[in-house]
Structure formats: structure tokens, C-alpha cells
Amino acid sequence: MKIKDIFSMALGNLMRRKLRTFLTVIGVIVGAAAIIVMISLGIAMNKSLDDTISEMGDLTIIELNTYAYTIDDNGNYQDKRNLLNDELVEKIKKLDGVVAVSPFVSVYENKIVANRTYELQGQEIYGIDAEAFEQFGYELEYGDFPKKGETFLFFGTDTYYRFRNPDKPVYDYFKEFYNTDGTPKPPKVDIKKAKIYISGFSWNDERKYEFKKYNVQKVGILKQKENDWMTQYSIFADIETVNKILSENAKANNNRDFKPGEYNTVKIKAADINSAEKIQNTLKEMGITTYGLSDMRESMQKQQGTLQMILGGIGAMSLIVAAIGIANTMVMSIYERTKEIGVMKVLGCKLSNIKSMFLIESSVIGFIGGIFGVALSYVASFLMNKFMNASSLGSAGNFGIVTESAVSIIPWWLVLLSVVFSTVVGLISGYLPSCRATRISALEAIKSE
Amino acid sequence: MSEPIIKVDNLRKVYKLGTQKVVALDNINLEIYPGEICCILGTSGSGKSTLLNMLAGLEKPSRGNVFINNSSISQMSEKELVDFRQKYLGFVFQSYNLINSMTALENVTLPLVFKGKNKNFRVKAAKNILKTVGLSSHLNHKPSQMSGGQQQRVGIARAFVSNPSVVFADEPTGNLDSKTTDEIMKIMLDVAQSFGQTLVIVTHDRDIASYANRIFYLFDGRICYDLHVNKELYGNREDLLHHIQEIFDTEKQKISQSKENSEVE
Structure with a gap:
């Protein structure tokens, strides 16, 4: 048929x-x-x-912390220390599916000076690898992405208008920077044109220490990402400069615990969710505890x-x-x-x-x-x-x-x-x-x- | 004469009814030659339908062999039998067995559909044969819209459309009146003879048998008489019928006598 x-x-x-x-x-x-x-x-x-x-x-970002808490098979918290150093960063760079990896170091004790007059003090600066900056998904509202070796400074959207003259005392910080309706007042200094340097800083006035001034070569303003406070309140700089400031601060405060080349936080950007999982498993085999949103997921x-x-x-x-x-x-x-x-x-x-x-x-x-x-x-x-x-x-x-x-x-x-x-x-x-x-x-x- | 188209060799069929064995057919030997119009005549219960079923490969014999075209159909599997029937055999049934949902034309094309012929060929062949049986005007009628005689003509057309070597007909006129019976028999004979096909008719009706040129008289599961009818010897059908009657009466007597004798002994 x-x-x-x-x-x-x-x-x-x-x-x-x-x-x-x-x-x-x-x-x-x-x-x-x-x-x-x-x-x-x-x-x-x-x-x-x-x-x-x-x-x-971001699900594709894995975070490593020195102090990690894990839950063992019995449901008890385990305190564990991860050794995060340049050697590990280099190792991670070579893993499959890693797009970028960078230590995240931060310094509070710093001073940003614009046109020699206007200062911004004690604002947290994050040090990040210049090459990793773009890969981690940060965008700039103003400025170009940094190159390796450049001294850069990228301001969060809520930071750059807080420059002020330290010689003039401020009685009300809110009135100093904001209008009554909560909108920020225009910045006192145009950071796009200003000459800016960063230096270390010590609250301890008794020890006079001559901090080195690092001239900023590239200035930018971060584009604020939704639900990300970092792009709003933080300032990003290249990791090299931040490391130098940190070691100067340690010297100034006579802090012997500071170990150069070791980090509290390392972040890894994976190509996609699957490779993020693979990388996490590899790191676990290496004995390093990880934290990523994919765990939660x-x-x-x-x-x-x-x-x-x-x-x-x-x-x-x-x-x-x-x-x-x-x-x-x-x-x-x-x-x-x-x-x-x-x-x-x-x-x-x-x-x-x-x-x-x-x-x-x-x-x-x-x-x-x-x-x-x-x-x-x-x-x-x-x-x-x-x-x-x-x-x-x-x-x-x-x-x-x-x-x-x-x-x-x-x-x-x-x-x-x-x-x-x-x-x-x-x-x-x-x-x-x-x-x-x-x-x-x-x-x-x-x-x- | 040439090779026989159907050859039956020592055929026996036993049915089991509970613990009892019933011999339906015993010691059947016959040879049918191409182009013969055969009639298997017998009363009900004589085993004539069983014989037809076995000739057509619808039932397996308990012993013996049936050869059609030199192939032993008793040895064939169900699948081979279907193929064989498709190639060489045609069937006409007492109850017509047309497919009610199909028109006359569709019913007739069915064997060609199964053969995988294309539509143009099918319709042409079916129209031709329907014309031969006189149903050109009823191509698109459903079985329910036709009389018994018309339905059987469709059945005949269906049996012959694929040009089979042998056509089996089981009481083809059993449901028809005598006038229609005459028509149907004439049509069937005409078609078979014009294509040189072998026709095997099973019936209990001596009138029907008179159309054949070979008659097997079946009694109690045995062939008691194999009559070659030379039509020229008889002036008309009445004479032939009379002759058949005579033969069978004497045969019956012989059998009953032999039975009595065996009982006496």
C-alpha cells in the first residue's frame, strides 16, 4: 500500500x-x-x-573572602581562613571560564584633593585591577575605561559633589551639600577639569607623617547601577595606588599586621552561570571557600x-x-x-x-x-x-x-x-x-x- | 492438459469440540486446472465451507497439503498468505462483505489500493470491471443504497478487479432470489471465462452447480463424486440437472448401504 x-x-x-x-x-x-x-x-x-x-x-560573580563561614555536614558553622594573595589571583586567572579576576582592597583613611583647595576625606576607595574594571560590569557616565598602569579615580554618583574647603568649618553637612528638597547642590569643584591627587591620611595627629601624593591621570564618574550601593557611594581607584596608600597608612599608624600582597576580598567574573559553578567547584577542591549568588540560587x-x-x-x-x-x-x-x-x-x-x-x-x-x-x-x-x-x-x-x-x-x-x-x-x-x-x-x- | 492450478493432497481437518474430535474433512485429493469453473456441492455440514477455507489458506489443515500455482499454501505464515492472496486470489462472499462507509467504486479499488497501484490505474480498472458487471451508473452509491444483487455485483467486481488466477465464491447467491441468482451466476461465469480465470464456487444448490463444468460432490467430509461436465452432451440445463440428481441419488444409496453393511458386520 x-x-x-x-x-x-x-x-x-x-x-x-x-x-x-x-x-x-x-x-x-x-x-x-x-x-x-x-x-x-x-x-x-x-x-x-x-x-x-x-x-x-550578578550571578556570574564569585566572591572570595579571607574570613569565610561555611556550614559543615552537621549543620555547624565553621570558621575558616582563606589565604588570598597575588599567587592565587594568578592561578584563578588561568582557570577555564574566568573572564576577569581582581582583588578588592579598600581604604578609608585617604584624602582626595582637587585643585589644592578642595578636599574629600574618609570616603571609602576601592582598589580594583584596571583591566577587570570593565569586565565586572561597571559603566562610566563620564570618562574612559582605564588602562593598566594608569592612576585612575572613578567617583560614585553620590560622592563627587562632596568636595569642600577644609579651612572653612562646616556646621551642617546636609545643608552644605544638599538643597532643602534633598537634591544635591552643584559641586564646588569641576572634577572633570580639576587637578586631583590622592594621598594617605592618618587620624592620629600626633604622628606627623609625610604622605606621598599620587597624581590622578584619569577621572571618571560611575554610572549608577540599580540596587548597587557601590556605584553610588564608593570611589574606585587602581589597585596599585590603593595598595601603596594602605602600606603608607600602616607605616604611619605603626600597624604591623598589615601584609602587603594579601587581600581580604577577591572577586571573580565568570563567562556565564555554568562556568561560575565550575569555577566554584574547582576552588572548593583547592580548599577555598567561595560565596556567590549562585549558591543561593x-x-x-x-x-x-x-x-x-x-x-x-x-x-x-x-x-x-x-x-x-x-x-x-x-x-x-x-x-x-x-x-x-x-x-x-x-x-x-x-x-x-x-x-x-x-x-x-x-x-x-x-x-x-x-x-x-x-x-x-x-x-x-x-x-x-x-x-x-x-x-x-x-x-x-x-x-x-x-x-x-x-x-x-x-x-x-x-x-x-x-x-x-x-x-x-x-x-x-x-x-x-x-x-x-x-x-x-x-x-x-x-x-x- | 497443463499443470493443475490447485492441487489438494490427502487433506484432513479435525476440529476439537471439547474432548470430542470431529472429522470435518478426510482424505481429500483433487486437482483443478486453469480456466475450470468448479463447484463444490454439498449439504450443510458436509464440510464444503471448511474445504474452501483451506483452499484459500484461511484455515490450516490438520494434515495434508494445498498447492496453488505449485506453492504450498498450508506451509505459509500469515504474512506470506496475505501476500499470496493479494497476488493470486479473489473472493466473493455470501454476505457480500462490502465496506459500508465506501462507495461502490472505492470498494472495488480496494484490492488495488492494497497492491499499491496508483490512483489513475485503480479508478480506470475499477470503472472497467464495474461496467462489465453492469453497474456503471452506481459508481458512487454506498452499499446501503443498493439492492442485494447490486451489492453482489460490486463484490464480484472487487474479486476480479486485480485479475487474480483463482476466484473463490462461498455461496455467492445464498442471499438472493432465483432471478437475481441467474444474473449473478452468468456475470461471474462471463468474467471468469473472458479472462481465463479459475472459479471455485461452494454451494448447496444444485441449480448453481449446473453452471459449472466440474462438480465435486462432498458428503460427510469426503469427495464422493468428481463429475466432469461435458456441456455438449446435454441439450439443456434441465437434462444436466436431472443427471446430477441421478448420480447423487445413487451415490447416497451406495454410501448408506456401505454404512449399513459395516454396522451389520
Whole structure:
């Protein structure tokens, strides 16, 4: 038999029993839609979780701290010290998937002087690798990205107008820098044009120490990132200069604990979330405790995983019911057509053709059910997104950050997968009945009146 | 004469009914030659339908062999049998067995569909044969819209459309009145003879048997008489029927006598 003829006979048979076919298809539609909607809820949950976490920071950034607290297998806190030095930084640089790595050092005891008159004191300056600056995702509102070896100074959006003349006493800091409505007053010095230097600084006036002045070659203003206080209140400088200031400060304060070349914090930027996980595992093998938002994401995902499994299970169950429906329809149809099948066998219809005919019938039921199931789930998804609140589902809302995200997301691969899947379910449901059809004895079939 | 198209060799069929064994057919030997119009005649329960089923490979014999075109169909698997039937055999049924959802034309094209012929060929061949059986005007009628005689004509067209070597007909006129029976038999004979096909008809009706040129009389699972009918010897059908009657009466007597004798002994 030609495939075309097998198809047209199979379709003809389905059309002959319109109502029954229709009811069976409805079963599949409901089953397919149930599974799609359940999966789409899970996808939306993960998405809103990721959104929430990425609002909290970048998932691809791993942070290493000297003082790390971990929880051991017994649930007890473990105090652990990581040795973070240049050697480790070099090692990490060579790992796969590392985009940038930089120690983060900070100094409070500093003085920034503009045009010899205006000063900014005690504002935290972070030292960062010049090359890593851009890779860590910082952007500049004004200025160019730094080059290695340059002395640079990038101001947070809330810092550069706080320069003031130290000879004039200030009684009210708020009035000094802000208007009554809370907006900042125009800066007293234009940092874009000013000559600026940084130096160490000691609160301890008894020890007079001659701090070296580091002339700033490149000045910039950071672009403030949402939910990132660092880009607002901090100042970034090149790590070399900050290190020098730190060691000068240590000398000035006679601080013997200071060890040059060792850092409290090292940050790593990974190419993507997966490589971030790999890097974290490698570091764990090296005996270094890490902290990254992906740790948090993992534990949250685990929690949601259980919920998703339950949802998926409900969907799967309705599809199983639909599959039984298909099998039932096929068996009924075979009973009804016993005689016809027998006659076809006597007339020389090959067993494989009879089998294909029934398999095609059941697959078509599955296929049509799948297609309309997708349509139904789109409608359901649309209604849910319109009338339900995302934060009411899953743990994403528990962190106080409510993101505008969908309750149900149906990606294109889910559409494709569910149509293929329901067709396959139809095929499988039709398999046993089709075997039964081929076993019908031609003789018995002819005899039955 | 040429090689026989159907050869039956020492065929025996035993049914088991519970613990009892019923011998339906025993010691059947026959040879049918191409182009012969054969009739297997017998009363109900004589085993004639069982014999037909076995000739057509619908049932397996308990012993013995059936050869069609020199291939032993008793040894074939179900799959091989389907292929074989598709190539060489045609069937006409008592209850027509048309597919109710299909039109006359579609029913007739069915064997060609199974053979994988393309649509143009199918429709052309089916229209031709339907014209031969006189149903050109009923191509698109469903079985429910046709009389018994018309349905059987569709059945005949379907059996002959793929040009099989042998056509089996099981009580083809069993559900028809005598006038229609006459028409149907004539059509069937015409078609078979014009294509030189072998026709095997099973019936209990002596009238039907008179159309054949070879008659096997089946009684109690055995062939008691194998009559080659030379139609020229008989002036008309009445004479032939009379002759058949005579033969069978004497045969019956012989058998019942031999039975009595065996009981006496």
C-alpha cells in the first residue's frame, strides 16, 4: 500500500466516527494543556527566581573572602581562613571560564584633593585591577575605561559633589551639600577639569607623617547601577595606588599586621552561570571557600524543584488519562471494525499496513490534541498572567523584592516538545490495539454477521 | 492438459469440540486446472465451507497439503498468505462483505489500493470491471443504497478487479432470489471465462452447480463424486440437472448401504 493511501484510509476512519474522535481529542487537549501549563508555571518560577537574584547582584560573580563561614555536614558553622594573595589571583586567572579576576582592597583613611583647595576625606576607595574594571560590569557616565598602569579615580554618583574647603568649618553637612528638597547642590569643584591627587591620611595627629601624593591621570564618574550601593557611594581607584596608600597608612599608624600582597576580598567574573559553578567547584577542591549568588540560587531552586515536580506530576497524570482514552477508543474501534479488518485481510491488505493504519489513527488523535492543547494552554497562560500575582507563587516573593514577572511562560521549545510528545503518546497508546487488529483472524471476521 | 492450478493432497481437518474430535474433512485429493469453473456441492455440514477455507489458506489443515500455482499454501505464515492472496486470489462472499462507509467504486479499488497501484490505474480498472458487471451508473452509491444483487455485483467486481488466477465464491447467491441468482451466476461465469480465470464456487444448490463444468460432490467430509461436465452432451440445463440428481441419488444409496453393511458386520 502507498503511504498516502494508508493515511487517507486512517483519516477516513477517524472522520467516520466524528463524535468519538472529537471526545478522545478533547481528552488529549486537556492532558497536553495541563502538562504545558504546569511546565510553564515551573519555567516562570525559575525565571522570576533568576530575576530576583540578578536584581540582588550578578550571578556570574564569585566572591572570595579571607574570613569565610561555611556550614559543615552537621549543620555547624565553621570558621575558616582563606589565604588570598597575588599567587592565587594568578592561578584563578588561568582557570577555564574566568573572564576577569581582581582583588578588592579598600581604604578609608585617604584624602582626595582637587585643585589644592578642595578636599574629600574618609570616603571609602576601592582598589580594583584596571583591566577587570570593565569586565565586572561597571559603566562610566563620564570618562574612559582605564588602562593598566594608569592612576585612575572613578567617583560614585553620590560622592563627587562632596568636595569642600577644609579651612572653612562646616556646621551642617546636609545643608552644605544638599538643597532643602534633598537634591544635591552643584559641586564646588569641576572634577572633570580639576587637578586631583590622592594621598594617605592618618587620624592620629600626633604622628606627623609625610604622605606621598599620587597624581590622578584619569577621572571618571560611575554610572549608577540599580540596587548597587557601590556605584553610588564608593570611589574606585587602581589597585596599585590603593595598595601603596594602605602600606603608607600602616607605616604611619605603626600597624604591623598589615601584609602587603594579601587581600581580604577577591572577586571573580565568570563567562556565564555554568562556568561560575565550575569555577566554584574547582576552588572548593583547592580548599577555598567561595560565596556567590549562585549558591543561593541553587538552594532556592532545590526548594522550587519539589513544587515543580508536584505540578509536573499533576500534568503527567492527566496526560496518562488521555492516553488511556486513546487506547480505549482504538480498542472500541477495532471491535467495531473486526469484520472490516477481516475482509481487508482476505482481500490482501498486508498486516503491516493494517498496523500502520491504526497507529496513524491514534497518532493523529495525539497530534491534533497536542496542537489544540498548545492553543488552550496559551489561553490559560494569558489569563493567569493577567489575573494572578507572580509573587504569590514560589519563594521569589519571600525576599522582599517583588519583580514584575509572568506567572506562566511558554517558550517555543515547549510548544514543539508538547506537540511531538502528545503525538508519541498517541502512537504508544495505539500500539497494543494495532497489534490486536493484526491478530484478528480473517476467517472469524468473515463469519461474524 | 497443463499443470493443475490447485492441487489438494490427502487433506484432513479435525476440529476439537471439547474432548470430542470431529472429522470435518478426510482424505481429500483433487486437482483443478486453469480456466475450470468448479463447484463444490454439498449439504450443510458436509464440510464444503471448511474445504474452501483451506483452499484459500484461511484455515490450516490438520494434515495434508494445498498447492496453488505449485506453492504450498498450508506451509505459509500469515504474512506470506496475505501476500499470496493479494497476488493470486479473489473472493466473493455470501454476505457480500462490502465496506459500508465506501462507495461502490472505492470498494472495488480496494484490492488495488492494497497492491499499491496508483490512483489513475485503480479508478480506470475499477470503472472497467464495474461496467462489465453492469453497474456503471452506481459508481458512487454506498452499499446501503443498493439492492442485494447490486451489492453482489460490486463484490464480484472487487474479486476480479486485480485479475487474480483463482476466484473463490462461498455461496455467492445464498442471499438472493432465483432471478437475481441467474444474473449473478452468468456475470461471474462471463468474467471468469473472458479472462481465463479459475472459479471455485461452494454451494448447496444444485441449480448453481449446473453452471459449472466440474462438480465435486462432498458428503460427510469426503469427495464422493468428481463429475466432469461435458456441456455438449446435454441439450439443456434441465437434462444436466436431472443427471446430477441421478448420480447423487445413487451415490447416497451406495454410501448408506456401505454404512449399513459395516454396522451389520
